[in-house]
Amino acid sequence: MSTITTSGTWPTITMDPSAGRVTGLNTNYIKWGGSSGSGYEFNGHPVEAKLDGTEFVLGTFTHHNQPTNIPQEKFDVYLDVKVEFEGNPPADLHFTFNHFETPNTTGSSPVDDDLVDLPSFVSAENVRVNGAAYKVELSGFKGADGSIVTQFRSPEGGSNSADIIAKFSRTLLKVWQQNAIERKSGSDETAYVNVAVESASTGHVDTDPLTHTFKAPAGYVWSGYAAYATYGASGTVTGSSGALQAHISDGGKTLTFINALSVDNLELDPNGKRMVYTLGLTPEKNAQVGRHDDGKVTIESDVSTDTGKLIGTIIDAGAEDTDPVTIEVPATSPSGTQQVIVRQDGSFEGRPGGESVYMNVIVESATAQTIKTGGLKHTLTAPSGFEWDGYAAYAYYGSGNAVSGAAGAFQVQISADKKTLTFDHDFKVGNPAKDPKGKRLVYTLGLKPQQNATVGRHVDGSITIGTGTTAAKLKGTIATP
Structure with missing residues (x-):
């Protein structure tokens, strides 16, 4: 469990600010229709938040709803939320609220209630806590009766509040070795291993630069060659590719580099993309013949260790x-x-x-x-x-x-x-x-x-x-x- 502090501002609205008489941009309380008009207010606060998917209160949303004459019935209002963890750098998250300023035709609720929708429930940005990456998922609005809904109804002529409920979910990556490596005992020919990285779920994953650590399987040491390319479902290189600055340590057994990721799951998203690293290894002089499965890849703490095994085989020098x-x-x-x-x-x-x-x-x-x-x-x-x-x-x-x-x-x-x-x-x-x-x-x-x-x-x-x-x-x- 971690103590977090949240705060929010409303930077943008899809309404002409002058025509809508919008005030309070880049503050926690935005208004439209003039000083006595309607508006959104967001109030953050310190809260204990678990990192295991348990829901918590991200902040309190209030719609101050007054009859007003504005040029649009439907528009979007954007919220920036700053999340600060103890001992970790702050994270900036971005969410969108769809607003429907219903015509006040009957003078009664719920017919005249304004409607507020959350069209997107997962932050595009990662929150990093102790090296691990998390997404913030919004569950919805929690009202006084305890129910959580994705559409908030706001009666006219008052200030209507609800807590915004969220949870942290791990940004998990699927990592696997695409090809087996095999060289003869005593060979000095470099072998090249392809290590693929995808999202472990249907969601797209964008990361900050992450430390990648590769341990060579027995019988091999890293040559220093390190390159990457992004592939689509058809096998075509799509997006970025190039060489990586790699550091070798531990007598050639450990290779590290830093790289950001932008990946999908090609099995679930045919329009997505996969990152593939190509890394060079050289057989050790006295390598023992056999199949060795003690290599390992770890991408900071985002990846389960059982998905990051690296395997290499040393075969007899006389094999033809x-x-x-x-x-x-x-x-x-x-x-x-x-x-x-x-x-x-x-x-x-x-x-x-x-x-x-x-x-x-x-x-x-x-x-x-x-x-x-x-x-x-x-x-x-x-x-x-x-x-x-x-x-x-x-x-x-x-x-x-x-x-x-x-x-x-x-x-x-x-x-x-x-x-x-x-x-x-x-x-x-x-x-x-x-x-x-x-x-x-x-x-x-x-x-x-x-x-x-x-x-x-x-x-x-x-x-x-x-x-x-x-x-x-x-x-x-x-x-x-």
Whole structure:
């Protein structure tokens, strides 16, 4: 429980202030219709407020209702509420009141009562208490009889008051690792983990800059690479993207950075957006072979720790199924048959019947030359235990592994058994390791773990490009339910 102090002012009204003879803007008592007219008053006070969703009194609302002649019957009045917590910075909240100045045709109540509605019940802004973010939700007006209503009726010729009832609700985020990371023991090749962040509810979440802390799973340390992008439901980059200033400590095991979030829940809001962080890890020299699930991500105290697990696998140095494959493809520039390197970046992992997981497949030139192709058919078979869910996106990346150039979603065809996925794509790829101006292509594809999938690591998926028969292996793991 925390002691809070509230105060409020009325900064704006959707009525011409001169025509409506409005006074008291930016004070706690706004009037319209002149000095003896009607108006709204808000009085805050100290109150004990729990942070567990228990309702409390945000302040007392009074409508001073006098007969008046104004140019509008319906208008909005805006309220700014300052909430001050003990030992925490103050928060400014904004609410809207819809007012209906009913015609006084009968001289009796309730027919002539003015009406006040609350059209929005959740503050757009966060209140931060001891590092955690909360929304303020209005329950409504509480009258003398104890009932809480969302529409307040105000009889003519008097001052009518009601407490505004509110509660604090946690701003929760859903956080998960989108792709499994996998490297050979003794490898010095960087692995890239994608960590997705969404709202945990139907509501949109905007946050202040938050401290993100990532603990690497056993066998890995952070490389320092940290980037982000905002994605829509189709997989298209939408909104901001770029690099992050990350700090590494604890011998490379801990990575931190500060970033603000503006996210929705794409499952519940197809027009929303999701934040995805891409972070680089390097296998440790003496990493132990096996699957390690002791990594963790925490976004201040906003996120439940059980949603922030990070997993990495170290496989035997002699394993061949992780090696890149060179595929010959017809090219328009340079003309003729050219070679591209195709490999799955790491692996992916799911549980039988669980949520979709995401695979990254990298395509780049085998030489320092940039290769341009026509529309080549891509054919992918899903590893045992998985089926394609239809999610398909692509992006080009430069030498710094930042999105560089075209990115977006594309149309795919899926077989009846959902095990084969095909699409045509005209791509242009270089090799950033051999040409600083070259760009690699990364496909991100969604798969659904099948309900009766067999637990284990499956390496029988494949990808072919063009009419050739050479295939790169695709692999995934079904984890214990």
